Amino acid sequence: MADSIRVFASATVANVACGFDILGFAINEPGDEVILRRCAEPGISITTITGDEGRLPYDTMKNTAGIAVAQFLDHTGITEGVEIELHKKMPLGSGMGSSAASAVAAVFAANKLFRDPLEVQALLPFTMASEGVASGSAHADNAAPSLLGGFILIRSYDPLDIVRIPTPDSLYCTLLHPQIEVLTDDARKILKKHILLKDAIIQWGNVAGLIMGLTTSDYDLISRSMQDVIIEPVRSLLIPGYDAIKEAAIEAGALGCSIAGSGPSIFALNTSMETATTVGEAMQSACSAQGIESELYISPINKNGPRVLE
Amino acid sequence: MADSIRVFASATVANVACGFDILGFAINEPGDEVILRRCAEPGISITTITGDEGRLPYDTMKNTAGIAVAQFLDHTGITEGVEIELHKKMPLGSGMGSSAASAVAAVFAANKLFRDPLEVQALLPFTMASEGVASGSAHADNAAPSLLGGFILIRSYDPLDIVRIPTPDSLYCTLLHPQIEVLTDDARKILKKHILLKDAIIQWGNVAGLIMGLTTSDYDLISRSMQDVIIEPVRSLLIPGYDAIKEAAIEAGALGCSIAGSGPSIFALNTSMETATTVGEAMQSACSAQGIESELYISPINKNGPRVLE
Numbered sequence: 001m002a003d004s005i006r007v008f009a010s011a012t013v014a015n016v017a018c019g020f021d022i023l024g025f026a027i028n029e030p031g032d033e034v035i036l037r038r039c040a041e042p043g044i045s046i047t048t049i050t051g052d053e054g055r056l057p058y059d060t061m062k063n064t065a066g067i068a069v070a071q072f073l074d075h076t077g078i079t080e081g082v083e084i085e086l087h088k089k090m091p092l093g094s095g096m097g098s099s100a101a102s103a104v105a106a107v108f109a110a111n112k113l114f115r116d117p118l119e120v121q122a123l124l125p126f127t128m129a130s131e132g133v134a135s136g137s138a139h140a141d142n143a144a145p146s147l148l149g150g151f152i153l154i155r156s157y158d159p160l161d162i163v164r165i166p167t168p169d170s171l172y173c174t175l176l177h178p179q180i181e182v183l184t185d186d187a188r189k190i191l192k193k194h195i196l197l198k199d200a201i202i203q204w205g206n207v208a209g210l211i212m213g214l215t216t217s218d219y220d221l222i223s224r225s226m227q228d229v230i231i232e233p234v235r236s237l238l239i240p241g242y243d244a245i246k247e248a249a250i251e252a253g254a255l256g257c258s259i260a261g262s263g264p265s266i267f268a269l270n271t272s273m274e275t276a277t278t279v280g281e282a283m284q285s286a287c288s289a290q291g292i293e294s295e296l297y298i299s300p301i302n303k304n305g306p307r308v309l310e
Numbered sequence: 311m312a313d314s315i316r317v318f319a320s321a322t323v324a325n326v327a328c329g330f331d332i333l334g335f336a337i338n339e340p341g342d343e344v345i346l347r348r349c350a351e352p353g354i355s356i357t358t359i360t361g362d363e364g365r366l367p368y369d370t371m372k373n374t375a376g377i378a379v380a381q382f383l384d385h386t387g388i389t390e391g392v393e394i395e396l397h398k399k400m401p402l403g404s405g406m407g408s409s410a411a412s413a414v415a416a417v418f419a420a421n422k423l424f425r426d427p428l429e430v431q432a433l434l435p436f437t438m439a440s441e442g443v444a445s446g447s448a449h450a451d452n453a454a455p456s457l458l459g460g461f462i463l464i465r466s467y468d469p470l471d472i473v474r475i476p477t478p479d480s481l482y483c484t485l486l487h488p489q490i491e492v493l494t495d496d497a498r499k500i501l502k503k504h505i506l507l508k509d510a511i512i513q514w515g516n517v518a519g520l521i522m523g524l525t526t527s528d529y530d531l532i533s534r535s536m537q538d539v540i541i542e543p544v545r546s547l548l549i550p551g552y553d554a555i556k557e558a559a560i561e562a563g564a565l566g567c568s569i570a571g572s573g574p575s576i577f578a579l580n581t582s583m584e585t586a587t588t589v590g591e592a593m594q595s596a597c598s599a600q601g602i603e604s605e606l607y608i609s610p611i612n613k614n615g616p617r618v619l620e
Contacts, residue, residue, distance in 0.1 A: 022515040155519035156512070161534060163522055194504040197540070202466070204514040205332040209465035211521040212473055224471060230507070 004037040005113045009105035009306040011090050011297075012097035013173060013267045014141035016151075017226040017258040018206035023165075024097075024141035025151040027173050027299035030090035032101040033309065034065060036109040037083040044069055044082050051088030064099040065106035067130035068123075072110050075126070076117045082110060091295065093181045095261035097142030103127040104146040108306040120305065121162065123147060128160075142261060149305035151214060167301050168217035172276035174268040175260060175297040176245065176283045182238050187262030190238065195230055202229050219255060219271055226256025226269065239264045241290030245283050252282035273298065314347040315423045319415035319616040321400050321607075322407035323483060323577045324451035326461075327536040327568040328516035333475075334407075334451035335461040337483050337609035340400035342411040343619065344375060346419040347393040354379055354392050361398030374409040375416035377440035378433075382420050385436070386427045392420060401605065403491045405571035407452030413437040414456040418616040430615065431472065433457060438470075452571060459615035461524060477611050478527035482586035484578040485570060485607040486555065486593045492548050497572030500548065505540055512539050529565060529581055536566025536579065549574045551600035555593050562592035583608065 010031035014024040044060045060066030065086050073082070084106060092098045107123045127143040144162055145152040153163040209225030212218070236242040236259060245266055249257035253275045254268035266283065270276040280296045287294045320341035324334040354370045370376030375396050383392070394416060402408045417433045437453040454472055455462040465471040519535030522528070546552040546569060555576055559567035563585045564578035576593065580586040590606045597604045 019514070019518070021511045022518060153515070153518050153522065155515045155531075155535060161519070163519060163531065165518075165522060191507065193507055195507050195510055197501065197503055197505050200505055200510040200513070200540075201331045203510065204329070204517040205463070205465045207514045207518050208329070208332060208463050208475075208521045209471070209473060211518045212463065212475060212525065215522065215525050221465075221473065225465060230510075 002113065004035060005109050006033065006035045006309040007105045007109035007112065007306050008033050008309055009101045009108060009146050010302050011101055011175070012142045012145045013175065014097060014139075014261040015228075015231065015259065016210070017228045017232070017256055018203050018210055020228070020231045021139060021141055022154050022207075023152070023210075024145040025167070025173070026145040026149050026302040026305065027175065027297065028302045029297060029299055030096070032098070032105050033087040033089055034102070034105040034109050035085040036069075036106065036113050038113060039081040039083055041081045042079055044073070044084065046084045046086060048085040049088070050086075052092060055092060056086070056088070064103040064127075064130035068103040068107040068126045069110045071126035071129050072107050072123065076114070078114055078117075082113070091177055093183060094177050095182065095259065095263045095265040096175065096177065097146055097261060100127060100131055100142035100146050103130040104143055105306055108147065112308060120147060124162065125160070147305055150303045151301060153211070165211060165214050167214050168219065170271050172270045172273050172298065172300050174249070174254065174270060174276045174280040174283065175265055175299070176267075176280065176287060177265045177295040177297070178239065178287050179293045179295070180240070180264050182262060182264045184262045187235055187238065190234055191231065192234070199229050222269065223255040226258065228258055232258055235259055235263055239266070240292060241287060242266070244289065245286045248282040248286035249279050252279040254279045273300070312423065314345060315419050316343065316345045316619040317415045317419035317422065317616050318343050318619055319411045319418060319456050320612050321411055321485070322452045322455045323485065324407060324449075324571040325538075325541065325569065326520070327538045327542070327566055328513050328520055330538070330541045331449060331451055332464050332517075333462070334455040335477070335483070336455040336459050336612040336615065337485065337607065338612045339607060339609055340406070342408070342415050343397040343399055344412070344415040344419050345395040346379070346416065346423050348423060349391040349393055351391040352389055354383070354394065356394045356396060358395040359398070360396075362402060365402060366396070366398070374413040374440035378413040378417040378436045379420045381436035381439050382417050382433065386424070388424055388427075392423070401487055403493060404487050405492065405569065405573045405575040406485065406487065407456055407571060410437060410441055410452035410456050413440040414453055415616055418457065422618060430457060434472065435470070457615055460613045461611060463521070475521060475524050477524050478529065480581050482580045482583050482608065482610050484559070484564065484580060484586045484590040484593065485575055485609070486577075486590065486597060487575045487605040487607070488549065488597050489603045489605070490550070490574050492572060492574045494572045497545055497548065500544055501541065502544070509539050532579065533565040536568065538568055542568055545569055545573055549576070550602060551597060552576070554599065555596045558592040558596035559589050562589040564589045583610070
């Protein structure tokens with residue numbers, strides 16, 4: 001048994017336009033890296049955090065990586081101690097599943113370190129528990145795709161029911177991170193508890209269309225279905241220049257464009273790497289026109305989940 | 311060009327548990343039969359209606375068959391006259407798409423009679439217009455599957471976007487029609503205009519699961535997804551003994567069970583003809599226990615749409 005392991009888990013795009021709280025997919029970059037070390041002393045300690053500008057807690061029970069590993073050890077009855085190094089290689093509070101990526105990397109690493117006592121999918125509840133601490137509610141739409149790779153449907157939370165959605169081979173994500181911060185908690189609070197039934201009907205028509213489009217590689221149907229009449233109209237108010245950035249993406253040839261997770265990041269789906277790049281440049285330029293700097297990521301759908309490094 | 315034509319169009323199950331207003335499928339029996347005759351005199355007349363116990367209007371502009379044919383003639387610029395015989399071979403006000411079946415049979419017949427000036431799918435708007443008169447709002451979740459056959463998603467009404475959903479070869483419908491009447495208009499009025507966002511999330515998770523289950527022949531996923539947390543809890547109040555009938559269906563082995571259209575008919579989906587029959591007997595018996603007589607129909611999904619008779 002190795003004494004240490006280094007694992008990378010990727011950022012994710014949750015909600016995916018019409019699929020609020022039920023859809024998410026993983027991309028290749030950016031993501032988080034963890035190093036886990038077994039140690040004789042029982043207990044978990046976080047020894048190093050980099051890339052967070054000092055914002056993340058070293059307290060194991062307040063850090064998503066620590067919580068996920070603690071839950072894993074508790075569940076499996078492993079009594080050895082673990083040291084965690086967390087290297088954030090993606091922005092916090094970006095809507096790209098930052099806290100989920102840390103938890104997924106850490107718990108995936110812990111499972112590997114102790115020779116796979118659990119199936120990968122069985123690790124999901126530990127990451128969700130830790131997400132509950134980070135965002136105030138236990139969601140899976142970032143953690144599940146980061147852990148399992150690919151495009152994921154959370155059909156139900158109670159009981160948890162995870163379904164893989166096949167995607168076309170040629171599907172590329174453009175992800176723009178404007179340099180402003182939207183707290184997940186604020187993004188949740190802005191939503192209304194009640195919605196119009198007629199809007200819900202439009203939304204679930206689009207959800208059905210998106211699933212059908214993805215499974216049959218019908219890009220036109222994917223494009224027509226990438227519409228969110230419920231969440232986006234509210235949350236986009238928190239993102240300056242949102243409409244202009246989205247319009248730029250569509251005009252540059254994106255299949256669709258919407259808010260990544262709770263924002264402020266904005267994603268677009270595209271049929272080629274080339275289009276994804278052109279779309280990214282158009283989005284970044286529209287964002288600059290608002291006087292807001294941004295980071296840009298272009299990636300195919302990541303179908304593999306976390307990976308062991310070295 | 312033949313002088314007359316006889317066409318059968320089938321009953322349909324709309325909503326399909328979680329898919330309120332967006333999903334529907336066709337079955338083989340029962341359905342409506344029309345005979346259309348060309349005549350020298352311009353204008354449309356309804357000469358005979360049978361099987362309606364005198365309840366349907368002969369006034370062309372108040373009868374869904376008449377309205378659909380009128381719209382078709384108007385659209386195509388055909389100036390010849392048409393006589394319509396309408397033979398209802400299914401119950402009215404049953405939730406099985408009775409008015410849609412009449413409209414579909416009539417407009418499909420008219421198109422054939424005048425040598426197919428339009429593609430079949432292009433006939434859909436005429437049936438929707440007539441449905442608007444019958445139910446107070448122009449829906450397509452009965453008319454589209456009756457006209458096109460199979461399992462249909464109406465992704466969007468504006469613009470109209472119809473998507474075929476593939477279904478497993480082995481999928482059989484049990485349809486129970488309790489001998490009570492629920493008016494479509496009443497069934498609409500009982501619904502709340504606002505719903506909880508958290509319920510909508512559950513619903514669109516199930517919609518996504520149902521589409522995925524149907525396209526991949528994953529019966530277990532179909533079964534888990536056939537849940538309606540929004541419409542069924544309200545509309546089932548209009549159907550005496552609903553919970554007991556549904557429970558009987560599930561216990562007898564149905565994949566799922568819910569209200570057909572606006573009710574009072576109740577449908578179940580099953581993996582074999584044998585199970586569909588057993589389930590039907592259990593449902594009918596539970597319905598009898600409420601002191602309510604019922605009619606029972608068992609059928610595979612009808613993948614063909616209307617058919618010309620003789």
